Amino acid sequence: GAVVSQHPSRVICKSGTSVKIECRSLDFQATTMFWYRQFPKQSLMLMATSNEGSKATYEQGVEKDKFLINHASLTLSTLTVTSAHPEDSSFYICSARDPKGQRLGYSPLHFGNGTRLTVT
Amino acid sequence: AQTVTQSQPEMSVQEAETVTLSCTYDTSESNYYLFWYKQPPSRQMILVIRQEAYKQQNATENRFSVNFQKAAKSFSLKISDSQLGDTAMYFCAFTRNDMRFGAGTRLTVKP
Numbered sequence: 001g002a003v004v005s006q007h008p009s010r011v012i013c014k015s016g017t018s019v020k021i022e023c024r025s026l027d028f029q030a031t032t033m034f035w036y037r038q039f040p041k042q043s044l045m046l047m048a049t050s051n052e053g054s055k056a057t058y059e060q061g062v063e064k065d066k067f068l069i070n071h072a073s074l075t076l077s078t079l080t081v082t083s084a085h086p087e088d089s090s091f092y093i094c095s096a097r098d099p100k101g102q103r104l105g106y107s108p109l110h111f112g113n114g115t116r117l118t119v120t
Numbered sequence: 121a122q123t124v125t126q127s128q129p130e131m132s133v134q135e136a137e138t139v140t141l142s143c144t145y146d147t148s149e150s151n152y153y154l155f156w157y158k159q160p161p162s163r164q165m166i167l168v169i170r171q172e173a174y175k176q177q178n179a180t181e182n183r184f185s186v187n188f189q190k191a192a193k194s195f196s197l198k199i200s201d202s203q204l205g206d207t208a209m210y211f212c213a214f215t216r217n218d219m220r221f222g223a224g225t226r227l228t229v230k231p
Contacts, residue, residue, distance in 0.1 A: 032217075034218055034219065038163075041226075042223070042224075043211060043221045043222060043223045043224050044165075044211065044221045045221075046218055046219070046220065049217075049218055091163065093163075093165065095165070095219075108155060108167045108170060109165075109215075109219050111164065111165035113162075113163070113164055114163050114164075
């Protein structure tokens with residue numbers, strides 16, 4: 001089945017530094033990837049939609065200058081948390097849809113294993 | 121904008137019994153897709169079941185089935201013969217292009 005690989009799984013950084021999270025679709029091409037943020041015991045909140053070859057679409061309230069998204073190829077999207085602060089500490093999850101052979105919306109999202117970011 | 125509501129923050133069920141998790145949503149779209157995902161303590165998101173809005177027949181996957189009521193915008197998940205491994209967070213999700221999740225229901229299966 002479709003696999004999405006996310007790296008790193010866990011990262012600790014100091015306040016003011018930047019952290020890059022990678023999301024790869026391993027066996028399919030993803031023109032669109034989605035980035036979610038999940039606080040403890042809460043739901044997944046959509047941060048942005050990453051579009052290959054074009055600018056990401058950010059949800060209301062998400063700072064695009066803080067959360068930089070690059071989708072340079074059909075298999076890789078990156079999320080960079082710039083000038084991280086303790087309030088950016090969270091669980092970040094990427095996902096992608098393999099539309100091959102299915103109606104677009106009916107294809108389930110395949111999720112990476114998530115990245116736990118801790119900013120000290 | 122679409123919203124998804126799960127009104128049961130926590131539920132518990134005895135092993136081998138049946139439990140139903142509720143989900144309602146709000147949309148002005150006529151065609152869309154609904155999903156249930158499971159998130160165990162590992163935090164990996166696992167697809168449980170999915171439903172196309174234009175299909176009246178309720179989806180079924182082994183012990184998991186849904187009760188889809190389009191007019192009422194309701195999409196509940198029934199888990200039959202509950203197993204200890206079913207203990208997890210369950211999220212209801214709505215999608216047209218992107219996917220929006222409900223707040224989740226924490227299900228505990230007791231031995």
